[in-house]
Amino acid sequence: xxxxxxxxxxxxxxxxxxxxxxxxxxxxxxxxxxxxxxxxxxxxxxxxxxxxxxxxxxxxxxxxxxxxxxxxxxxxxxxxxxxxxxxxxxxxxxxxxxxxxxxxxxxxxxxxxxxxxxxxxxxxxxxxxxxxxxxxxxxxxxxxxxxxxxxxxxxxxxxxxxxxxxxxxxxxxxxxxxxxxxxxxxxxxxxxxxxxxxxxxxxxxxxxxxxxxxxxxxxxxxxxxxxxxxxxxxxxxxxxxxxxxxxxxxxxxxxxxxxxxxxxxxxxxxxxxxxxxxxxxxxxxxxxxxxxxxxxxxxxxxxxxxxxxxxxxxxxxxxxxxxxxxxxxxxxxxxxxxxxxxxxxxxxxxxxxxxxxxxxxxxxxxxxxxxxxxxxxxxxxxxxxxxxxxxxxxxxxxxxxxxxxxxxxxxxxxxxxxxxxxxxxxxxxxxxxxxxxxxxxxxxxxxxxxxxxxxxxxxxxxxxxxxxxxxxxxxxxxxxxxxxxxxxxxxxxxxxxxxxxxxxxxxxxxxxxxxxxxxxxxxxxxxxxxxxxxxxxxxxxxxxxxxxxxxxxxxxxxxxxxxxxxxxxxxxxxxxxxxxxxxxxxxxxxxxxxxxxxxxxxxxxxxxxxxxxxxxxxxxxxxxxxxxxxxxxxxxxxxxxxxxxxxxxxxxxxxxxxxxxxxxxxxxxxxxxxxxxxxxxxxxxxxxxxxxxxxxxxxxxxxxxxxxxxxxxxxxxxxxxxxxxxxxxxxxxxxxxxxxxxxxxxxxxxxxxxxxxxxxxxxxxxxxxxxxxxxxxxxxxxxxxx
Amino acid sequence: xxxxxxxxxxxxxxxxxxxxxxxxxxxxxxxxxxxxxxxxxxxxxxxxxxxxxxxxxxxxxxxxxxxxxxxxxxxxxxxxxxxxxxxxxxxxxxxxxxxxxxxxxxxxxxxxxxxxxxxxxxxxxxxxxxxxxxxxxxxxxxxxxxxxxxxxxxxxxx
Numbered sequence: 044x045x046x047x048x049x050x051x052x053x054x055x056x057x058x059x060x061x062x063x064x065x066x067x068x069x070x071x072x073x074x075x076x077x078x079x080x081x082x083x084x085x086x087x088x089x090x091x092x093x094x095x096x097x098x099x100x101x102x103x104x105x106x107x108x109x110x111x112x113x114x115x116x117x118x119x120x121x122x123x124x125x126x127x128x129x130x131x132x133x134x135x136x137x138x139x140x141x142x143x144x145x146x147x148x149x150x151x152x153x154x155x156x157x158x159x160x161x162x163x164x165x166x167x168x169x170x171x172x173x174x175x176x177x178x179x180x181x182x183x184x185x186x187x188x189x190x191x192x193x194x195x196x197x198x199x200x201x202x203x204x205x206x207x208x209x210x211x212x213x214x215x216x217x218x219x220x221x222x223x224x225x226x227x228x229x230x231x232x233x234x235x236x237x238x239x240x241x242x243x244x245x246x247x248x249x250x251x252x253x254x255x256x257x258x259x260x261x262x263x264x265x266x267x268x269x270x271x272x273x274x275x276x277x278x279x280x281x282x283x284x285x286x287x288x289x290x291x292x293x294x295x296x297x298x299x300x301x302x303x304x305x306x307x308x309x310x311x312x313x314x315x316x317x318x319x320x321x322x323x324x325x326x327x328x329x330x331x332x333x334x335x336x337x338x339x340x341x342x343x344x345x346x347x348x349x350x351x352x353x354x355x356x357x358x359x360x361x362x363x364x365x366x367x368x369x370x371x372x373x374x375x376x377x378x379x380x381x382x383x384x385x386x387x388x389x390x391x392x393x394x395x396x397x398x399x400x401x402x403x404x405x406x407x408x409x410x411x412x413x414x415x416x417x418x419x420x421x422x423x424x425x426x427x428x429x430x431x432x433x434x435x436x437x438x439x440x441x442x443x444x445x446x447x448x449x450x451x452x453x454x455x456x457x458x459x460x461x462x463x464x465x466x467x468x469x470x471x472x473x474x475x476x477x478x479x480x481x482x483x484x485x486x487x488x489x490x491x492x493x494x495x496x497x498x499x500x501x502x503x504x505x506x507x508x509x510x511x512x513x514x515x516x517x518x519x520x521x522x523x524x525x526x527x528x529x530x531x532x533x534x535x536x537x538x539x540x541x542x543x544x545x546x547x548x549x550x551x552x553x554x555x556x557x558x559x560x561x562x563x564x565x566x567x568x569x570x571x572x573x574x575x576x577x578x579x580x581x582x583x584x585x586x587x588x589x590x591x592x593x594x595x596x597x598x599x600x601x602x603x604x605x606x607x608x609x610x611x612x613x614x615x616x617x618x619x620x621x622x623x624x625x626x627x628x629x630x631x632x633x634x635x636x637x638x639x640x641x642x643x644x645x646x647x648x649x650x651x652x653x654x655x656x657x658x659x660x661x662x663x664x665x666x667x668x669x670x671x672x673x674x675x676x677x678x679x680x681x682x683x684x685x686x687x688x689x690x691x692x693x694x695x696x697x698x699x700x701x702x703x704x705x706x707x708x709x710x711x712x713x714x715x716x717x718x719x720x721x722x723x724x725x726x727x728x729x730x731x732x733x734x735x736x737x738x739x740x741x742x743x744x745x746x747x748x749x750x751x752x753x754x755x756x757x758x759x760x761x762x763x764x765x766x767x768x769x770x771x772x773x774x775x776x777x778x779x780x781x782x783x784x785x786x787x788x789x790x791x792x793x794x795x796x797x798x799x800x801x802x803x804x805x806x807x808x809x810x811x812x813x814x815x816x817x818x819x820x821x822x823x824x825x826x827x828x829x
Numbered sequence: 830x831x832x833x834x835x836x837x838x839x840x841x842x843x844x845x846x847x848x849x850x851x852x853x854x855x856x857x858x859x860x861x862x863x864x865x866x867x868x869x870x871x872x873x874x875x876x877x878x879x880x881x882x883x884x885x886x887x888x889x890x891x892x893x894x895x896x897x898x899x900x901x902x903x904x905x906x907x908x909x910x911x912x913x914x915x916x917x918x919x920x921x922x923x924x925x926x927x928x929x930x931x932x933x934x935x936x937x938x939x940x941x942x943x944x945x946x947x948x949x950x951x952x953x954x955x956x957x958x959x960x961x962x963x964x965x966x967x968x969x970x971x972x973x974x975x976x977x978x979x980x981x982x983x984x985x986x987x
Contacts, residue, residue: 062924069932070920070939072866072906079865167830167851244870244878244967245933295868295933296967328871551931551968722927722969729970753875753965761961764971 096746131376152368155333222357245295268588275304299413336412377403384422501805511785512596539647546586565606567630592785679778731794840908
């Protein structure tokens with residue numbers, strides 16, 4: 044593969060809904076997650092977590108805990124003082140840093156921050172010990188609201204900075220003032236989006252074992268990014284990265300929450316080294332809701348300038364990210380919410396005049412990190428709610444308003460005002476397809492008729508564009524510059540089967556299937572002849588992790604490149620063995636033969652044996668006949684798109700929302716496996732429904748979290764998620780191998796807006812204001828009352 | 830901690846063990862018997878990942894103590910499978926309809942669906958949705974799980 048786009052799917056394996064290779068072990072309970080692993084002499088750790096949102100630690104009394112039979116040791120922050128505090132790695136000069144000790148020292152900044160760790164013979168005893176650790180806090184005034192945290196007299200989380208605003212940026216494109224001056228109408232919205240928790244069904248966890256005599260450390264962790272954990276552990280423990288091995292067993296979901304190395308993932312290996320025994324930590328649900336990163340909370344002030352004919356002339360927006368107690372040691376720190384929201388605001392629209400301000404603000408709450416769709420969700424929701432507000436006020440049709448302001452097919456490729464290069468897409472087509480699928484004119488008629496009968500149905504339309512396939516290029520376009528790439532190694536063994544080794548790890552995406560499809564396609568072997576190895580930093584090439592909708596684009600690309608090289612090697616060697624020209628050779632179903640003469644061919648096992656033991660080389664006498672290759676890929680920028688429509692009926696007596704229909708058209712370019720694409724879409728839409736009407740990681744005015752179990756943090760259940768109809772358009776990317784665009788986050792970016800707008804549309808006769816989120820029955824009723 | 834001798838049947842085999850009185854059935858199965866297919870997602874009875882059957886009834890093993898299983902018949906995911914040592918029809922249907930992604934909740938679903946279909950062999954869509962409220966899946970949006978159950982509705986029990 045020498046140039047982008049030379050290979051296209053529609054092949055033998057790519058594009059097929061191949062059943063998943065990983066499923067048999069998962070459905071049978073044979074799969075091993077980190078909690079399922081046990082090592083000889085293993086001890087168990089339980090963290091003692093802050094009960095205060097903001098306080099000085101006066102003293103910690105561990106005597107009673109250490110006296111408990113079965114408890115080995117209790118460690119506090121001072122014991123780990125040699126470990127450098129964690130800071131976010133973003134190379135932004137103006138980004139202030141918030142050093143976070145791996146165990147709190149002197150100060151706690153959110154409820155759930157780890158202040159001590161108890162190590163015992165078993166988990167029950169460790170938890171007993173944790174109960175006995177007495178922490179004496181001197182409370183400090185907490186600041187729980189991001190806007191309040193920006194006030195001049197607000198309590199400070201890091202006095203050395205003199206402010207709680209860790210990042211501030213502004214930018215402008217076009218002539219915004221002129222756009223507002225000439226506008227026939229201006230509108231504004233302040234939307235406070237609800238804080239969410241990614242809440243993978245498997246919480247976090249890690250086991251570490253120190254091999255003292257080898258000078259090595261092995262860490263088993265439930266992570267999306269083993270090489271990043273390796274680097275974090277190595278740096279913290281004063282080791283070099285080749286001395287640290289990170290193994291990722293089965294991962295029970297992550298959605299961004301397990302993207303970055305956590306303090307706990309550093310404390311556990313430190314304990315293993317200190318105690319000379321393996322140590323295991325498995326997070327429970329309460330801990331996960333307290334201490335694992337949360338997401339999606341911003342205050343977005345957006346204004347729109349609109350011409351008399353409904354043309355969008357310009358926008359201004361300010362994004363205040365409520366970032367919690369630290370600019371977390373995550374990929375983007377406080378930038379992960381407001382910064383990315385600002386950069387994607389133009390979305391699928393021809394917005395030429397746009398100005399934004401971004402503030403990343405600390406509060407005494409759990410730190411913010413990545414969760415599917417990151418800060419795009421909040422920005423997207425604010426914009427789409429503002430657009431429907433405009434439509435209600437000007438009596439414009441929301442579909443027509445969007446089509447009028449959307450990047451037209453003939454305008455693609457299109458460069459948005461902030462510099463995002465939409466290389467191809469189906470913006471208007473996907474909206475039109477959704478409208479057809481729900482029979483939009485008939486819906487509006489039904490809506491009018493039902494309103495007369497005292498029933499309230501509504502529709503929300505939410506078109507999206509999603510920056511995907513994270514390579515270096517898209518990072519730069521989205522305001523988060525930095526390298527992003529991955530590599531694949533591929534080989535053919537003595538049995539003629541293909542082994543693919545990748546630095547990516549799957550946490551539900553089905554890489555063992557889709558990556559094998561890409562390898563089978565590239566080499567020319569049956570799918571079942573490919574094994575995918577992942578999740579062990581000792582064995583895999585450096586990888587940047589499974590996140591940001593990059594696995595399909597980067598993965599399929601690097602595999603195709605490596606596979607193509609391998610195929611060429613096989614063809615050259617096959618040509619020697621069959622005394623033919625390599626140009627006449629093909630590989631099909633694991634056999635190499637002269638084109639059109641399959642019966643005369645040889646199997647890859649025979650060929651491999653000949654290479655390894657028979658001295659056979661390619662005719663051109665290459666000095667490396669081994670059947671192994673590797674390849675690197677850093678894709679061009681690519682944007683997927685689509686549109687989701689949500690149809691609801693609202694019971695105006697109870698505030699209960701019933702979902703009548705959800706239709707989504709997605710265009711992720713060439714699909715590797717449509718079944719897996721549809722699964723990703725449905726899962727993300729369910730999460731979007733949860734964020735819209737159920738989920739809220741709420742805090743009281745003292746910074747005490749109010750949702751610390753699934754009784755209060757409400758995940759969508761089987762009765763909350765309606766049938767979801769998934770339709771496809773495939774507009775290949777000219778910028779990536781096979782024309783693949785990334786996907787997986789869009790449902791979570793676009794669905795909350797569609798749900799909220801559907802509810803607001805249903806309630807239009809009541810002239811609803813800006814909603815409080817999530818739109819629980821209480822908050823729905825508030826829209827009717829006001 | 831005080832322990833108590835218990836005897837029960839697990840996946841058809843008689844088990845005698847000393848169980849710590851406070852140990853949950855889930856931890857007993859996972860740690861004492863090394864049957865780690867049963868998962869713990871919340872440990873407060875909300876997510877259903879730990880579902881096993883107790884005398885044929887689906888229960889949450891995180892909310893039961895091991896000592897409460899004294900004299901009872903417990904079936905875990907490890908006890909489920911076709912006669913040839915392969916997968917049973919619920920497991921196959923979940924695979925066929927992409928009813929799982931990360932797989933962490935899946936053993937619990939298999940146990941819940943089997944118990945549900947044993948009682949309600951031909952459920953309506955509404956019955957399926959109601960019956961599955963005791964299990965949470967964060968990956969699939971439930972679509973593939975519903976499809977899998979629907980595909981089994983009306984089939985004779987295997």
